[in-house]
Amino acid sequence: MGIYVNRVLNMKHIKVIGFDMDHTLVRYNSDKFEKLTFHESLKKLISEKDYPKEISQFQFDFNRAIRGLIVDKVNGNILKVSLYNKIKTAYHGTKELTYKEQMKIYQGSSVDLSDPHYMSIDTTFSIAHTILFAQLVDLKDAKPELNLPEYANMADDVTFSVDLAHRDGSLKNTVKENLAEYVIKDQQIVEVLERFKKYDKKLWIVTNSDYNYTKALLDYTINPFLKDHKDWQELFEITVTLASKPRFFTEKMPTLKVDPKTALMENYDVKLVPGVYQGGYATKLQEDFELQGDQILYLGDHIYGDIVKLKKACGWRTALVIEELDREVKAYKSTKEISIEIDQLMQEKISLENQIDELYAKEHEYRQKVEKNDVFAKFNDIEKIDKKIAGLIKTYESNFNPNWGEVMRAGVEPSVYASQIERYACIYMTKISDFSQYNPRKYYRPKKRKIAHER
Template identity: 35%
Template sequence: MQDRNTTAAMPFERGIFCNRTLNLRSIRAIGYDMDYTLVHYRVDEWEGMSYHHLKEKLLAEGWPVEELEFDPQLVMRGLIIDRELGNLVKANRFGYIKRACHGTRPVPFEEQRRQYARTLIDLHEDRWVFLNTLFSLSEGSMYAQLVDLLDQRRLPAGLGYAELQSVVRRSIDLAHMEGQLKADILADPGRFITPDPETPLALLDQKHAGRKLMLITNSDWPYTQAVMSYSFDPHLGGGMTWRDLFDLVICSAGKPGFFARETPAYEVVNPEGLLRPVVGPLKAGSVYVGGHAGLVEELFGLSGEQILYVGDHMY
């Protein structure tokens, strides 16, 4: 008799993991993030290049970081920066700290217990920075290495651990805003992107099952168009493109504020990204910049409980 338990043979990376009850029968629309969700990057290459641009920013400020190298094994998604003590910590689901490193040095258990015996992590406090996406790996790696340099008094005088984290975040945000990293990726997408032929086909199945599909990404329109075309179009037959899969595309969404604040939307009216202010409801099949979740609910006539959003953030 054939074994009908197909989950046993499913690769780990194909699994779906859930920490709460989810009734898919009530879901009428599914929204997807793009980066590290529908589009898979080679983490070492992407974060290595991000680290490189961050390092260049610090070198331009005269910091002694020329010998530092990106270490993908140093940091993982889910760790938390303690801006007060200069530590990277691992906490359980209740906020109790289980492991800690000061810079790149593991903190001995007794020292860790003295530091955190009465501490419960509250991510709303400025003291803590949650590395909750794969985009955070270069930031966490550089911060840990800079803590070592700060302790050796090799960084500018007057810096504390909190100020150090602010400098790292500001520098990496600047590198992203200047478009350096995305320009590198578009110049050589095969180096950074690992296309998954099954992803567009899975979305096509969902569309045929009657679900409304949305792409809601913080990336801008030119980058989204190029990356989605590279990742999806070769695996869709019948002259289809990635645009045919989605009932709505929203770029530069400004998540997580997209889900909580009302901001104006602009329609993308040509491939070059010309924008036109939106007056009235959104239109199905169009591409927009900005906006907010309320406009999506209005377009499809659905409540928030009927819409599932899939992304890469850990909460």
């Protein structure tokens, strides 16, 4: 796959390349990892929040959610929203809502994403959360006698349980004990990293994972493939663990220095030097290494936690890793014939609409007699075309996610997720190894985007 460009990025000016770890530097078998998260979170709901044991029978289906969805916590709905914040697809639990049902709830209004009733699904780590919440909504509706909490409270309980599973070792201990099952080794990523070093690029890691987990994953994914460095700690000038992103980019937090051999920590309030740390903050990194914000390129997978806050607060250059992007591009290419057929049918529909307009003009402007049957016949032809288009759209979308279609589009418009990518990510890609196709000094330039009147 390639690297896709939203704004000019001259790699000759980049002195430091920083990386998130999870789902960026380290690739996961996301289906298996989210299934593990799903079941561990179920256990937490039962043990910590007194949910009925029958929820342990819930089944995990990775295709039930995609990145970029919006959870309406109050109504128990999951929404796909366009860049204009208009709802294009909606499910109540796992049941798709018709257009009329959507209109009854939302009256065609835009979704205010700043409203705390709405929660964005920004990362692959949120897939299990969404699928679990949807099934709880179904259960509450089907069995009111269970007296499950209100939808919003259930959403908060799921958040609590997923967060606890991440914090208490339930997930990370299982991953560390079964690395081959949950983590993907990618030799090409290591080759890209060492190639960057040959071009005098400094490499940093800024991750929300703790040191022991970070070490276990990097020992497994990086060390075996190194040729010019003895281990990942020599490869990376700075490693920041438990960074608490996005607060790392916006707040000044204490810095601890980590002893890589013992994992013991001590307070550290002097100028940073190469090594391993916990916490701290972005502007200290930048100032202590005497860098301008636009000399640092940071790669992450979380549009909000890694990209948006960083871009606004620090002015670093940004790159988003979207692991499902390769499937999207392949599906897009494989459905080109369907897209062409839809476009042709749309042209036929527009032609019929124009003919109807002419008949109405003939009647209302020129006071000429118009045969009503001629008008009705054209409306019937449009209805037939609409049915064909609807079937083709279903076929088209089934090549992407069977429930939600494309990640990057909501109907014919870009999705709200795609609009955030375009606005805040300088470049984006499927995985770090996509850099292997380009020189580390490359000047990335976006293609000229045509405005509506230029097309």
